[in-house]
Amino acid sequence: MDQRLPLSRRNLLLGAAAFGVPAVLAGCGSGTPSPAPGGTASGNLGTVTIGSNASDEIPKKVLDTVTKAFTQATVKINTVDHNTFQENINRYLKGTPDDVFTWFAGNRMQFFAEQGLATDISDVWQEIGGDYTQAFKDQSTGTDGKQYFVPSTYYPxxxxxxxxxxxxxxxxxxxxxxxxxxxxxxxxxxxxxxxxxxxxxxxxxxxxxxxxxxxxxxxxxxxxxxxxxxxxxxxxxxxxxxxxxxxxxxxxxxxxxxxxxxxxxxxxxxxxxxxxxxxxxxxxxxxxxxxxxxxxxxxxxxxxxxxxxxxAPIDGYMVSAKAKNVEGAKALLKHFAQASSQNIATKLDPGMLASSSKADTSGYSALQKRGAELVSKATHIAQFLDRDTxxxxxxxxxxxxxxxxxxxxxxxxxxxxxxxxxxxxxxx
CATH class of the missing domain: 3.40.190.10 (Periplasmic binding protein-like II)
Known part of the structure; x- marks a missing residue:
């Protein structure tokens, strides 16, 4: 089965002047669940847990700050060292995973969707689809044509x-x-x-x-x-x-x-x-x-x-197949998809670009603007070796x-x- 979903320059230019992804790559976390800043949420969707590989200082701060603005449920983040998280992801998803987990677009997403380890979030995409180009949707779609991933940010x-x-x-x-x-x-x-x-x-x-x-x-x-x-x-x-x-x-x-x-x-x-x-x-x-x-x-x-x-890898979020709070998890993914959430991310992390075509790029640094331009001019965009295989x-x-x-x-x-x-x- 051909799992390739290439991003073409034509698709990338459909609706977005610039877009982006978090650089959640490395560092050490305690691995202990900790509530996101802000305490008890005012919503009534209970508690949503996130398994996070955003263990470096800046990416961790980004996730904490973005989830703080989510008021429909209480969010608890379980931060694990990036490499440890990645090496143990298969065992993690087959065991007792969190409701939501940080992960990668394209082949990496498709692999776990095919194994039945991720929840179909096509209904979420019916609401957020207008905020993304077709290229980003393609990279969020499994080989069965359903969506399993919400892009947050990317980086060239x-x-x-x-x-x-x-x-x-x-x-x-x-x-x-x-x-x-x-x-x-x-x-x-x-x-x-x-x-x-x-x-x-x-x-x-x-x-x-x-x-x-x-x-x-x-x-x-x-x-x-x-x-x-x-x-x-x-x-x-x-x-x-x-x-x-x-x-x-x-x-x-x-x-x-x-x-x-x-x-x-x-x-x-x-x-x-x-x-x-x-x-x-x-x-x-x-x-x-x-x-x-x-x-x-x-x-x-x-x-x-x-x-x-x-x-130009795309990072984002998925819902595990064993999620205990699917409703809360989907609500949180909708929050991550909002331009306002991604605006926070790109402001806090100079190495990120927002994936939403509705994100505000006027505050981008010169480096971020150059990064967005580089991606927009590329004819072909790969996701990175360990995400393309x-x-x-x-x-x-x-x-x-x-x-x-x-x-x-x-x-x-x-x-x-x-x-x-x-x-x-x-x-x-």
Missing amino acids: WAVFYRKSVWKEKGYEPPATLDELTAVAKRMKADGLIPIAFADKDGWPAMGTFDILNMRINGYDFHISLMGGKESWTDPKVRQVFDTWRGLMEYHQPAALGRTWQEAGQSLAQKKTGMYVLGMFVAQQFPEADLDDLDFFTFPEINPAFGTDSID RPDFASTVMIPSLQSFVSEPNEIDSLLTSIEKQKANIFR
């Missing part, structure tokens, strides 16, 4: 840098891979680590793989590869890893012992020159320095595809495989043979 991936550093050194945003390499060489000569890099948590390196594969082989091949329909031993895939290996000398060393937050801080502290990451890297910058943060889309490698594709393949195969490559970048052939063998056992 790009190459981030500090304008003041580049101006001082005379660097210019590269348009080709050769130009990127030339800039990286100049940075090394100037005493800068060219490319901030971290993969302690397993997922950040996926973004580098995604963009290299889309730049070299195009969006269609990338999505087909994620769907288990292409061979990992194909020379096209080997070219991706060969190209990446050629860039390794410019990467920040010891990446497997570093979190994305630490790599982001190195960029903020002017120790590194650029960083391939999502716009949520802005969370690691002091407010006074945010105007100095900018980005360029990853440069062209294959002229046949140019720079037509990017990653099966979750078991992403977690049990790709995370250790990419970490192995980062550790031993010369062992490409044996690595790709191993990935292909494991893929064949999973995609049956």
